[in-house]
Amino acid sequence: MVKLLVCAALLLPAAPAHAMHISEGILPLPWAVAWYAAALPFVALGIRQLNVLSRQDLSFKPLAGLMAAVVFIISCMPVPVPTAGTCSHPCGTGMAAILLGPMASTLIASVSLLLQALFLSHGGLSTLGANIVSMGVIGSFAGYLTFKGLRSMGASLAVAAFLAGVQADWATYLATSFELASGIRGAEPFLPLLEKIMLAFVPTQLPLGILEGAMTAGMVVLLKRKRPDILVRMHVIEAGEVKANG
Amino acid sequence: MHQLLKHNGDCLLSHIDGRIKLLTALALLVMVLSAGGWQFPLATAGLCITVCRIRGVPVKTLLLRFAEPCFIILMIVLLKLFFTGTTPLFTFHLNGLQITGYREGLVEGLMIGSRISGAVAVMAALVIFTPFTDLMAALAWLRVPRSFIDITLFAWRYLFLLFDDAKVIYSAQKNRLGYSGYRKGLRSFGTLTGTLVIKAFDSSQSITTAMVQRGYDGTMPMLKQKPFRSVEIAAGCAFLTCMGMLWKI
Numbered sequence: 001m002v003k004l005l006v007c008a009a010l011l012l013p014a015a016p017a018h019a020m021h022i023s024e025g026i027l028p029l030p031w032a033v034a035w036y037a038a039a040l041p042f043v044a045l046g047i048r049q050l051n052v053l054s055r056q057d058l059s060f061k062p063l064a065g066l067m068a069a070v071v072f073i074i075s076c077m078p079v080p081v082p083t084a085g086t087c088s089h090p091c092g093t094g095m096a097a098i099l100l101g102p103m104a105s106t107l108i109a110s111v112s113l114l115l116q117a118l119f120l121s122h123g124g125l126s127t128l129g130a131n132i133v134s135m136g137v138i139g140s141f142a143g144y145l146t147f148k149g150l151r152s153m154g155a156s157l158a159v160a161a162f163l164a165g166v167q168a169d170w171a172t173y174l175a176t177s178f179e180l181a182s183g184i185r186g187a188e189p190f191l192p193l194l195e196k197i198m199l200a201f202v203p204t205q206l207p208l209g210i211l212e213g214a215m216t217a218g219m220v221v222l223l224k225r226k227r228p229d230i231l232v233r234m235h236v237i238e239a240g241e242v243k244a245n246g
Numbered sequence: 247m248h249q250l251l252k253h254n255g256d257c258l259l260s261h262i263d264g265r266i267k268l269l270t271a272l273a274l275l276v277m278v279l280s281a282g283g284w285q286f287p288l289a290t291a292g293l294c295i296t297v298c299r300i301r302g303v304p305v306k307t308l309l310l311r312f313a314e315p316c317f318i319i320l321m322i323v324l325l326k327l328f329f330t331g332t333t334p335l336f337t338f339h340l341n342g343l344q345i346t347g348y349r350e351g352l353v354e355g356l357m358i359g360s361r362i363s364g365a366v367a368v369m370a371a372l373v374i375f376t377p378f379t380d381l382m383a384a385l386a387w388l389r390v391p392r393s394f395i396d397i398t399l400f401a402w403r404y405l406f407l408l409f410d411d412a413k414v415i416y417s418a419q420k421n422r423l424g425y426s427g428y429r430k431g432l433r434s435f436g437t438l439t440g441t442l443v444i445k446a447f448d449s450s451q452s453i454t455t456a457m458v459q460r461g462y463d464g465t466m467p468m469l470k471q472k473p474f475r476s477v478e479i480a481a482g483c484a485f486l487t488c489m490g491m492l493w494k495i
Contacts, residue, residue, distance in 0.1 A: 023318040025287070025365030026358060029279040047393045054393075054464050059454035061393070061464065065400020066446035066453075069408050072401065074439060077412075095439065111398050115405070118373050118381070121311045121366055126275055184322060186354050188330050196329055200321075211432060218436010219443060226440070230447050 021116065021131050022176060024124020027183040035179065036129030039110075042137045046107030053104075064104060068111040071096055074215075075112065076120070090212040091135050094143030094168030095219055098161060099234045102137075102144040109136030130183070134175035143168030143216075157224060157237065158217045165216030169209035173201055257301045257375070263474060264380030265387050266482045271372040273486050277493045278364040284357050286493050287364030294367035303374055315366045319359035326355030378402055387471055396466045404449060408442060415441055 027035070054060040074092035092112075097105035110132050116122040123131045147164035151157075181194035223231050228242040259267075278287045298308060327335075331348025338345055373381070379399075386395050415438050419425065424434035454462070 023315050023362055023366070024369055025278065025315075025362035026318070026322070027279075029276060032279060043394070044391075047391050050393050050397070058458060058462065058464055059450050061396055062400050062453045062457075063447065063450035065397045066404050066408070066450050067443075068397055068401035069405040070439075070442045070446050072405060073409055073412050073442065077435075092439075095443070099443070107394070107397065111394065111401050114398060115401060118369065121314055121370065124365060125272075125369055126279055126365055184326075184358055186330065193329070196325065200325070211435075214432040215436050215439055218433055219440040222437055222440030223443065227444050227447070230444065 021113065021123030021135070022127040022179060022183070024117065024121065024126055026124075026180070027127050027130060029126075031179075031183045032126045032129060034129075035127070035133055039129040039132035039137065042103070042106045043110050043132065046103040046105075046110070049101070049103045050107060064100070064108055065111070067096055067100060068108045068115075071108055071112040072115055075116070076122075090165075090208070090215055091139055091169060091172050093135055093139035093172070094147075094165040094212065095216045097140040097144040097168065098147050098164055098216070098220065098236060099230075102140040105140035105144070106132070106136040109140065130179045134179060135172050138175040139168045139172040142171035158221050161220040162213040162217035164213075166209045166213035168216075169212040170205070173205045173209070174198070177201060259297070259301060259375040260377070262375075262481075263472065263478050264376050264384035265471070266474070266478050267372055267376050268381065268384040268388070270482050270486060271368050274368045274489060275365055277489060278361060278368060281361070281364075281493060284360035287360040289492060290364040290489070291360075291367040294371040298371055298374055301375070307374075308370070311370045312363075312366060315362050319362050322358050322362075323352070323355035326351040326358070330354055383471060392465065399466060400453075404446075404453075407449075408445065411445055412438065412442055 050061065050064055071092040074095070075089050077089055091109075093105055093109050096108050100108065110128075113123050113128060113131050113135065114125075117124050117128055117131075143164040146167040147160050150160035150163060155163075177194060177197045181190060181197050185193045220231070220236070224237070224242075228237065231237045232239050232242060274290060278290055281287050295308060299305075327347045328345065329351060331350030331352075331354075333349040335347045335349045335352060337347075376384075382395050382399060386392065419434045419438065423430070425431040
């Protein structure tokens with residue numbers, strides 16, 4: 001265990017700023033195909049939902065595009081992580097899931113991941129399926145379900161958004177670690193490698209999840225203060241809640 | 247970011263049909279991912295980087311593209327070196343602990359590293375020599391759903407505007423000591439994100455109004471594809487045959 005910790009400490013300086021995405025070429029072909037197969041049904045459902053919504057409201061498609069651009073920008077922003085002494089970046093899917101729902105958020109994350117893979121080499125085309133599953137599907141659903149669950153239990157908007165952001169980020173990292181371990185393990189046993197990868201990520205990602213939670217809460221609180229109409233339109237809060245708060 | 251988003255539009259490669267370039271890149275990607283050794287991925291990386299350099303792609307652009315993958319390669323090689331294998335390659339002591347690097351781990355790590363560099367180089371070459379709209383048209387030709395393409399086009403079109411807005415807000419916050427402590431930094435980052443979301447919502451409304459006035463009915467007009475040119479198909483096939491033979495070896 002001590003050796004494991006020392007080696008994890010050795011690996012920390014190499015922990016990349018954009019480790020949220022699995023880089024192009026890491027996964028062998030069968031794994032890349034398998035993750036694509038896992039991601040496709042969710043993207044298809046997202047597209048179906050988008051088509052239904054954009055028939056009712058023509059502005060929904062441009063809105064989804066612009067939100068994809070926002071997620072792209074947020075996940076390109078370096079955030080200093082105090083414990084690791086490096087910079088990392090939030091994923092932004094928790095925020096998108098709260099505002100637009102998990103299916104639309106999965107689609108938005110897919111678009112954002114495609115653009116990042118093509119133009120910034122963050123992630124890749126061969127690993128797009130795996131990245132959609134971890135960041136798009138698991139991140140979005142973890143964030144959305146946490147937010148809705150906490151709100152139904154009476155939590156305040158800020159607390160629910162904070163924990164949704166935290167959950168979305170940590171769930172994404174757990175999934176990324178799982179995907180990485182299964183893809184690069186070779187003849188090695190799976191669980192010990194998963195443990196090592198998670199251990200190497202923990203010092204960066206644990207605080208980063210909290211930062212992402214704070215960012216999501218800050219965003220929702222700002223929207224409630226300045227533009228509650230957006231939250232009402234997206235069914236995040238009820239119209240009565242805005243009136244009650246003055 | 248602007249440096250990475252530029253494409254090289256002034257060379258022969260840029261004028262080749264986007265569909266042929268995309269199919270060739272996908273075939274190369276499959277070969278790189280399924281290669282049994284490190285030679286083919288590295289040869290592919292070398293070829294793509296050489297073509298980029300010959301066609302005048304600045305070294306800075308390539309370095310920016312490879313910065314993150316290089317970090318990941320380093321991390322994976324270290325992870326594999328210290329944790330995989332049984333044949334010791336070297337041993338050192340750190341605070342009384344014996345750390346051993348293994349031969350099998352190093353070989354495996356370098357194999358994965360070569361795959362990453364090959365795949366990243368293929369994608370870099372594809373994107374640098376293909377205009378974005380051609381790439382999207384090629385994806386549409388490959389039956390990627392239109393809604394997905396539409397959103398990607400919207401995102402692409404307004405990415406730069408939002409990015410510039412984000413830069414202005416960030417600079418203003420920084421000048422007012424908005425990032426002078428973690429607490430303040432978090433609040434500023436939340437405000438920045440919220441402001442971007444508000445801008446996205448407002449822009450989507452004004453964009454829709456403007457587009458509806460121009461006849462927008464929920465679908466975006468896509469670029470018309472030109473017919474395939476036999477010379478380009480032949481060149482693509484010849485190139486892939488050569489690479490396929492290398493892959494087989």
